[in-house]
Amino acid sequence: MKKNNLVTKSNDLIEMPLKMSVVELRIIYVLISIISPEDQEFQRYRFKISEFAKLAGVKNKNIYAQVKEYTLNLMSHPFYINENLQVNWLASAEYFPNEGIIEVEFSPKLKPYLLQLKEKFTSFRLNDILKLKSAYSMRIYELLKQYEKLGQRTLKVQRLKELLGIEDQYPVYSDFKKRVITKAQQEINKSTDIEFSYVERKSGRKVDEIVFTIKTKAKQNVTILPATEAVSSVQTHTAHRLSDRLKKEFGLTTITIQTILKAYEKDYITEILDIVKIDVLSGRVHDIPAYTVAALKNDYRKKKTELDMELERQHTLKLEKEQKSQLQQQYYAAVAEKLNQYIIAMSEEQLNIEVQAMLHSVADKDIEIIITDVRDPQLMSGGYFRQYLNKKYFSDYTFDVFMLDITKA
Structure with missing residues (x-):
């Protein structure tokens, strides 16, 4: 499983009252993390039931029945989005007992809140959210992560309870503070990429709202594994170069390095080091030398499951x-700039000729063109005018031509 994947949700989806168990939340976060930002439709995600159970933290011996119960809950407990849409998380969950496989699919009504998100969304690393042990901590984390750049968020106590699905619980504020807020603060500050403090505001003698101050933790510099010194596993390493890598990147002592070089083949060592490096950069390793020795001894190559490989592929x-989408956006921007420069260079006479030609081309269509607006790309007439000019003069400037220009540059 790629715990470094991003979980990206519409802010509307975050700002809804939600009552879910920690296992159900984990299932949803993992499924969201493997959605591609370019997906037009939801995919059907297949997992081994044993891996799915491990991923979700199901520890019951009868994991098959337990997983079925969780997926049924996600299909049969609807929630509201913006008070108008009532929807379930999952549209289906199909089991293949002979293969030990489960296949799940999101409800299609969630598409606007999980697919093709361009604005008003929040992203966070799957690894950060999965470290949290409490459902309340998970929900408070994403509610604060949403305001991370602003650095502060104020919530009414009752509103926070509603968002956590416990509006009728903890009538005594001190109990709510102890069991929910303080616990979430301890977990989030210890295990995630942000930390928060808070101030209570009272209305009379009663705490009415909470002001959260959110700080981004400084990223840990993994100096022991500098990216500039990354070495591919297909390279041939001399004993000297491999020894140097074990010492500088993985922090091993000379005696340990000598033992490793005598015990294992160089290609095997290199392959294991690349696996260790990925684990270190994902934040899963704290003692790099000890982890490296254990990985060599126990052959961590075997620990990559079918689920890991499928998530890695996805x-x-x-x-x-994402890269293609970025390049396409650059292409559209380049076309827009060419059109702007072309229009700026036009004389009034040339502009009038082109506008009249455009009006003639759309005479049989129900399109209203305001001639005084054609120079402004933000107005509808300006948009139509640019479409007309693009088709007439710049149709040869395709995405492939743009890519060639970038390559030459």
Whole structure:
């Protein structure tokens, strides 16, 4: 599983009252993390039931029945979005007992809140949210993560209870503070990429609202594994170079390095080091030398499950789609700039000729063109005018041509 994947949700989805168990939340966060930002439709996600149970933290011996119960809950306990839409998380969960496989799919009504998000959304690392042990901590984390850049968020006590799905619980504020807020603060500050403090505001003698101050933790510099010194596993390493890498990147002592070089083949060592490096950069390793020795001894290559490989494949596709999307946005911006420069260079006479030609081309269509607006790209007439000019003069400037220009540059 790629715990470094991003979980990206519409802010509307975060700002809804939600009452879910920690296991149900984990299931949803993991499923969201493997959505590609370019997906037009939800995919059907397949997992081994044993891996799915491990991922969700199901420890009951009868994991098959337990997982079925959780997915049924996610299909049969609807919630509201913006007071108008009532929806379930999952549209289906199909089991294949002979294969030990489960296949799940999001409800299609959630598409506007999870797919093709361009604005008003919040992202966080799956690894951070999965470290939290309490459902309340998970929900408070994403509610604060949403305001991370602003650095502060104020919530009425009753509103916070509603968002956590406990509006009728903890009538005594001190109990709510102890069991929910303080516990969440301890977990979030210890285990995630943010930390928070808070101030209570009273209305009379009663605490009425809470002002949260949110800080981003300084990123840990992994100096022991500098990215500039990354070495591919397909390279041939001399004993000297491999020894140097074990010492500088992985912090091993000379005696330990000598023992490793005598005990294992160089290609095997290199392959294990690349696996260790990925684990270190994902934040899962605290004692790098000890972890490296254990990985060599126990052959951590065997620990990559089918689920890991599938999520890795989907993560790679996600990155490729993100890169293509960025390039496409650059292409659209380049076309827009060409059109703007072309229009700026036009004389009034040329402009009038082109506008009249455009009006003639759309005479049989129900389109209203305001001639005084054609120079402004933000107005509808200006948009139509640019579409007309683009088709007439810049149709040869395709995405492929743009990519060639970038390559030459």
